[in-house]
Amino acid sequence: MSYIVVSDVHLGSKLCNFDEFCSFLEWVLDLKGSPKKFHLKDGAVEIRSPERIILLGDILELWDPEDGDRDNVVKQCLRPLSLLSDLGCDKVYVMGNHDNAVSSYDEKIDYETLRNGTKLDIWNRHYPEEMGGMRIGDRSYYFLHGHQFDKAQSILTKVSKFLGETWDPLDWFNSQYNTSFTKNYWILSGVLSAALLIGWYLNRDLLASNFGYTALAALLFGFLIYSSLPAVVTKGQRRIYDIKKPKDKTARQILEEKFYQEQKDTITADVVVFGHTHFASSYQGEAGKKKLFINSGSWVGEDEEIDGKTRYSNTFIYIDAAGAHILRWKGGQVKPLESH
Ligand SMILES: [Mn+2]
Structure with missing residues (x-):
């Protein structure tokens, strides 16, 4: 054998x-x-x-x-x-x-x-x-x-046990990043989400008085963040993880x-x-x-x-x-x- x-x-x-x-x-x-x-x-x-x-x-x-x-x-x-x-x-x-x-x-x-x-x-x-x-x-x-x-990994194990399923945030972010939309447009989405935040701030009085605009802006912001943040985490996580590894x-x-x-x-x-x-x-x-x-x-x-x-x-x-x-x-x- x-x-x-x-x-x-x-x-x-x-x-x-x-x-x-x-x-x-x-x-x-x-x-x-x-x-x-x-x-x-x-x-x-x-x-x-x-x-x-x-x-x-x-x-x-x-x-x-x-x-x-x-x-x-x-x-x-x-x-x-x-x-x-x-x-x-x-x-x-x-x-x-x-x-x-x-x-x-x-x-x-x-x-x-x-x-x-x-x-x-x-x-x-x-x-x-x-x-x-x-x-x-x-x-x-x-x-x-x-x-x-x-030890650095044991937190993942503990949360996974608590949830009753595997908790693996790095995998989640990488999976989200690996959709073709996010891979192609994450920079644009990031820039637009920042622009939207600034626009929101500048027009805060208008938005405060109009629920329809606020809901639309929130929805758009959510979408833009969802399609840019996973890229930032995926590309930045190595530096964070290496410290503890x-x-x-x-x-x-x-x-x-x-x-x-x-x-x-x-x-x-x-x-x-x-x-x-x-x-x-x-x-x-x-x-x-x-x-x-x-x-x-x-x-x-x-x-x-x-x-x-x-x-x-x-x-x-x-x-x-x-x-x-x-x-x-x-x-x-x-x-x-x-x-x-
Ligand atoms: Mn390993």
């Missing part, structure tokens, strides 16, 4: 390493019939064509696509999706926060059979259902995107700096695989006692030196009966980073 896990590809985002991700998928396709062997510090690993690929959230960028335009997501999806469907393995898609808007597919897409007989299944929160995870070799593994460990944190930082609340953790699996923070890394509390956490990293941006550690882009996890490996895709080749 072997698994490949990728997360945080952010297809459609300006920063997505689209070409690298596609060439990586081609490499995975080529594994069929020709496993690749790697030498590690203590032994070797043979990477075989996986039996399952797990897409661990934020595969699509629906909050902040390039130019705010979701057409860019559709465009960048075509090649990866066709490569993925060609893979001779089952595909599991676990939702992240940036692609949570498609979580309703969880109920609609249920072990769909693709043309080559493989299955595609969508999971809203984590995979598998059981908190004990699923057994690969002599350990159990549990997969989730990881925004659940993120625990991006670039290592697995150790996430687990030690109180983003993660141990007492609330009901996962009983031996290994938790997650993404979200874009820093391929691992963490284990007191050896032998606590769960092992492995972060799958991302496919956006460049390698970067952060607090004396290198955060590599274009990383993935390979799991087989012998253990889990953090690997990176660089210059058309796979290079090992960590093994557990």
Whole structure:
């Protein structure tokens, strides 16, 4: 049994390493019939064509696509999706926060059979259902995107629970922006709404005495704001969100700096695989006692030196009966980073 896990590809985002991700998928396709062997510090690993690929959230960028335009997501999806469907393995898609808007597919897409007989299944929160995870070799593994460990995201979760449905304002604004009228005319609408406000102020006496004019002006103002404000939020939200994002944190930082609340953790699996923070890394509390956490990293941006550690882009996890490996895709080749 072997698994490949990728997360945080952010297809459609300006920063997505689209070409690298596609060439990586081609490499995975080529594994069929020709496993690749790697030498590690203590032994070797043979990477075989996986039996399952797990897409661990934020595969699509629906909050902040390039130019705010979701057409860019559709465009960048075509090649990866066709490569993925060609893979001779089952595909599991676990939702992240940036692609949570498609979580309703969880109920609609249920072990769909693709043309080559493989299955595609969508999971809203984590995979598998059981908190004990699923057994690969002599350990159990549990997969989730990881925004659940993120304090800045927890307000969304709390409001969603209260409402009984997903509350995702960034998705709402981006959805409103992605209507053809707003995409084409949001600047004009914004300017006209400002002009209308000024006109309203200058003619306030006239409007105050005429309900018909007031109602008409209010209706027009509402329409103009509705078709311009979503663009302003969509184009400005990255700056607001980046301030609070625990991006670039290592697995150790996430687990030690109180983003993660141990007492609330009901996962009983031996290994938790997650993404979200874009820093391929691992963490284990007191050896032998606590769960092992492995972060799958991302496919956006460049390698970067952060607090004396290198955060590599274009990383993935390979799991087989012998253990889990953090690997990176660089210059058309796979290079090992960590093994557990
Ligand atoms: Mn995320």
